[in-house]
Amino acid sequence: MASLSGLCSSSPSLKPKAPITTTKPLGSIRRESVTFPSRLSSRSLSLVQTQSVARDISAELSSANDGVLKKVQRGLETDPRELWKRYVDWLYQHKELGLYLDVSRIGFSEDFVAEMEPRFQEAFKAMEELEKGAIANPDEGRMVGHYWLRNAELAPTSFLRKQIENTLDAVCNFADEVISGKIKPPTSPEGRFTSILSIGIGGSALGPQFVAEALAPDNPPLKIRFIDNTDPGGIDHQIARLGPELASTLVIVISKSGGTPETRNGLLEVQKAFRETGLDFAKQGVAITQENSLLDNTARIEGWLARFPMFDWVGGRTSEMSAVGLLPAALQGIDIREMLAGASLMDEANRTTVLRNNPAALLALCWYWASDGIGSKDMVVLPYKDSLLLFSRYLQQLVMESLGKEFDLNGNRVNQGLTVYGNKGSTDQHAYIQQLRDGVHNFFVTFIEVLRDRPPGHDWELEPGVTCGDYLFGMLQGTRSALYANNRESITVTVQDVTPRSVGALVSLYERAVGIYASLVNINAYHQPGVEAGKKAAGEVLALQKRVLQVLNEASCKEPVEPLTLDEVAERCHASKDIEMIYKIIAHMAANDRALIAEGSCGSPRSIKVFLGECNVELYA
Numbered sequence: 189m190a191s192l193s194g195l196c197s198s199s200p201s202l203k204p205k206a207p208i209t210t211t212k213p214l215g216s217i218r219r220e221s222v223t224f225p226s227r228l229s230s231r232s233l234s235l236v237q238t239q240s241v242a243r244d245i246s247a248e249l250s251s252a253n254d255g256v257l258k259k260v261q262r263g264l265e266t267d268p269r270e271l272w273k274r275y276v277d278w279l280y281q282h283k284e285l286g287l288y289l290d291v292s293r294i295g296f297s298e299d300f301v302a303e304m305e306p307r308f309q310e311a312f313k314a315m316e317e318l319e320k321g322a323i324a325n326p327d328e329g330r331m332v333g334h335y336w337l338r339n340a341e342l343a344p345t346s347f348l349r350k351q352i353e354n355t356l357d358a359v360c361n362f363a364d365e366v367i368s369g370k371i372k373p374p375t376s377p378e379g380r381f382t383s384i385l386s387i388g389i390g391g392s393a394l395g396p397q398f399v400a401e402a403l404a405p406d407n408p409p410l411k412i413r414f415i416d417n418t419d420p421g422g423i424d425h426q427i428a429r430l431g432p433e434l435a436s437t438l439v440i441v442i443s444k445s446g447g448t449p450e451t452r453n454g455l456l457e458v459q460k461a462f463r464e465t466g467l468d469f470a471k472q473g474v475a476i477t478q479e480n481s482l483l484d485n486t487a488r489i490e491g492w493l494a495r496f497p498m499f500d501w502v503g504g505r506t507s508e509m510s511a512v513g514l515l516p517a518a519l520q521g522i523d524i525r526e527m528l529a530g531a532s533l534m535d536e537a538n539r540t541t542v543l544r545n546n547p548a549a550l551l552a553l554c555w556y557w558a559s560d561g562i563g564s565k566d567m568v569v570l571p572y573k574d575s576l577l578l579f580s581r582y583l584q585q586l587v588m589e590s591l592g593k594e595f596d597l598n599g600n601r602v603n604q605g606l607t608v609y610g611n612k613g614s615t616d617q618h619a620y621i622q623q624l625r626d627g628v629h630n631f632f633v634t635f636i637e638v639l640r641d642r643p644p645g646h647d648w649e650l651e652p653g654v655t656c657g658d659y660l661f662g663m664l665q666g667t668r669s670a671l672y673a674n675n676r677e678s679i680t681v682t683v684q685d686v687t688p689r690s691v692g693a694l695v696s697l698y699e700r701a702v703g704i705y706a707s708l709v710n711i712n713a714y715h716q717p718g719v720e721a722g723k724k725a726a727g728e729v730l731a732l733q734k735r736v737l738q739v740l741n742e743a744s745c746k747e748p749v750e751p752l753t754l755d756e757v758a759e760r761c762h763a764s765k766d767i768e769m770i771y772k773i774i775a776h777m778a779a780n781d782r783a784l785i786a787e788g789s790c791g792s793p794r795s796i797k798v799f800l801g802e803c804n805v806e807l808y809a
């Protein structure tokens with residue numbers, strides 16, 4: 189049986205060779221303490237006025253930081269020679285990965301770095317303890333082990349090591365056997381699986397979606413589609429686009445908790461489609477979830493094709509290197525061992541306690557400086573590469589669900605966070621870069637630069653000496669310069685090409701930067717209490733809907749029909765304070781033919797005639 193070449197072959201161990209890193213790749217320019225003359229544009233207020241305004245702002249910020257490091261006054265270097273020195277002095281290069289990190293366009297001072305040094309050392313220590321198996325998620329009493337997924341030997345026990353290794357082997361073997369046709373659907377003209385339908389949401393979707401967009405070949409062994417919401421229209425659309433191919437579709441249901449409503453609804457809708465097509469879902473269903481979760485037990489009892497474990501010490505937003513990300517990727521012909529190797533090499537690089545040589549720490553330093561350690565500026569993520577389009581959506585969850593917290597670890601209300609948005613360049617230059625360049629200064633940019641434009645030998649000059657890729661390169665550099673010229677800061681992460689290895693490295697880089705930054709601002713990056721609040725409120729709406737339906741049905745079945753006012757419905761639901769929600773519930777039902785709204789005096793909330801099935805109930809305030 190042909191196995192995927194290289195995909196899951198017994199490649200060398202994932203243990204990284206010591207990567208060669210240097211912060212001084214371009215000659216031995218002596219590092220000088222770079223000063224930042226506060227040069228201000230001639231258009232601004234007079235220097236005196238501006239400085240006093242800046243002092244006020246600075247004072248405000250430092251008081252807002254409540255004892256957090258005193259913010260030094262900000263001024264960006266503009267002298268090209270000095271900027272070049274800064275670029276060289278601070279450039280981080282991971283030679284083996286071919287990944288560079290340029291932080292020279294973030295205006296932190298040497299003093300600032302020196303003041304932050306002790307806190308970085310604490311953060312490095314906390315990260316070391318985390319990797320050794322400390323309870324780094326104290327609110328949930330859990331370890332945080334996503335780094336162990338790419339180097340199982342780091343896991344604190346042999347049991348965990350075996351779990352990680354066995355799961356990776358199981359993923360590889362299963363993917364090989366599906367692609368080779370050894371595992372196939374019961375009834376399909378092609379005699380093999382041709383598609384994947386992934387059902388999951390949040391961390392059970394965003395990583396697989398990002399990686400599919402970034403790395404899936406043009407003609408993958410299995411094409412992937414996603415149902416990542418409980419929108420019936422979206423579900424219908426995906427099922428309709430599959431059409432008869434449903435018979436050769438592998439349905440992967442991903443949910444760490446095994447109980448997320450949106451995912452469960454997607455599963456039930458797809459199982460209905462299978463029933464209506466006369467297909468046996470169990471023969472084409474795969475579950476990726478925690479052992480003994482509701483989903484795991486369902487899959488086991490119903491005899492689904494396969495089940496893969498998720499571990500409680502891997503969070504949804506850091507699960508791309510677990511079966512959650514690895515199985516969909518492997519089924520698309522993506523070399524997952526290369527993805528793991530890239531992440532492992534970047535992990536290793538981020539274990540140094542020398543700030544300047546630690547790319548994740550450099551990112552955290554920039555985030556802290558640029559957003560004053562309180563999220564005062566948003567992070568605009570701009571990959572200048574179509575295939576990295578979903579990187580910012582992936583980072584939205586990784587960064588904002590980790591850092592967006594109400595309380596710090598000491599119980600102080602901090603309302604922390606770092607807002608992430610962006611799509612891709614140069615496309616976004618034709619959407620919102622105008623505001624970034626000239627408008628409200630509430631952001632810093634992270635450019636993701638990919639040096640390789642096309643595979644070797646495929647380039648083409650659309651004008652003498654110029655290719656499409658040159659334009660893309662020029663647009664990135666031009667935007668970076670234009671923003672900086674107007675005092676807008678930016679970071680540039682450069683990779684040679686979009687490969688499993690570089691994608692793995694990017695995932696690792698940002699996972700670690702979030703962890704280090706969380707230490708700097710003293711919050712738990714690994715729980716998500718705010719999400720529970722939303723889930724609970726949704727449950728309450730559905731419970732109220734059931735009560736409303738019951739009241740309306742009772743009223744509509746009386747002879748003659750008993751007209752009720754909205755207040756009376758609310759009263760009978762014992763929910764008088766929820767009258768607005770009751771109106772919305774009825775309006776939603778009516779809009780979906782589960783109740784017909786015949787125009788009352790004006791169809792306003794004050795006079796609604798609701799037909800429930802054959803009866804009608806006149807509701808008016």
Ligand SMILES: O=P(O)(O)OC[C@H]1O[C@H](O)[C@H](O)[C@@H](O)[C@@H]1O
Binds near residue numbers: 392447448503
């Ligand atoms: O994987 P599941 O348990 O279905 O959870 C899916 C998502 O649900 C919530 O939104 C959590 O905040 C996310 O971190 C998680 O990724």
